[in-house]
Amino acid sequence: MVTLMRSLPEGVPGVGPQAARQGLPQVRARATSSLHSVRCPWCLADDDRVVDSRTAEEGASIRRRRECLGCGRRYNTFERIDEIPLIVVKRSGLRQPFDLAKLIDGLRSATKNRPVSDAQLEVLAREIEDELRYEGWETTSEQVGLAVLERLRVVDEVAYLRFASVYKGFEDVDDFRREVGLLDKTTAPKRPEG
Numbered sequence: 001m002v003t004l005m006r007s008l009p010e011g012v013p014g015v016g017p018q019a020a021r022q023g024l025p026q027v028r029a030r031a032t033s034s035l036h037s038v039r040c041p042w043c044l045a046d047d048d049r050v051v052d053s054r055t056a057e058e059g060a061s062i063r064r065r066r067e068c069l070g071c072g073r074r075y076n077t078f079e080r081i082d083e084i085p086l087i088v089v090k091r092s093g094l095r096q097p098f099d100l101a102k103l104i105d106g107l108r109s110a111t112k113n114r115p116v117s118d119a120q121l122e123v124l125a126r127e128i129e130d131e132l133r134y135e136g137w138e139t140t141s142e143q144v145g146l147a148v149l150e151r152l153r154v155v156d157e158v159a160y161l162r163f164a165s166v167y168k169g170f171e172d173v174d175d176f177r178r179e180v181g182l183l184d185k186t187t188a189p190k191r192p193e194g
């Protein structure tokens, strides 16, 4: 069985070909426009063209970069064999298969009452899984947490602070102020329009 997964459009900070940075083999394949289209996560048009296609995860998956013909935004899809589990090593040393539903639940708690849709949460969670898989078959709970922080920071500052407060074990309000100060120094979060 093969799954198709969609990720955030390029240009979002923290999103990118991790494999290239890690020096994993990257094989360029000819881009083609004859593949089935995927619904755009932003404008929901289901017409796109594939602008690039390459293998990832040491040949176990194929990443396609697509451009929406409706709004022009770009995003990636991953095609991979479903059965290969991503293992998460917890701080205790316990090893567990990556649980996408659990991650979505965590993101939902952090974004409660915030303008983030369930569809966006799912895209975020899959994006996080994709990034972790790029880095190998095994990851750690810390890496999962950091990947979540990286995404939430872009999507919603309040959700980011909520998650960070739990993840980083904040003890008092000064920790929050420090985080807010860091946020102020960076660019404002980008949100999809429309």
Ligand SMILES: [Zn+2]
Binding pocket: 040, 041, 042, 043, 044, 045, 068, 069, 070, 071, 072, 073
């Ligand atoms: Zn679009």
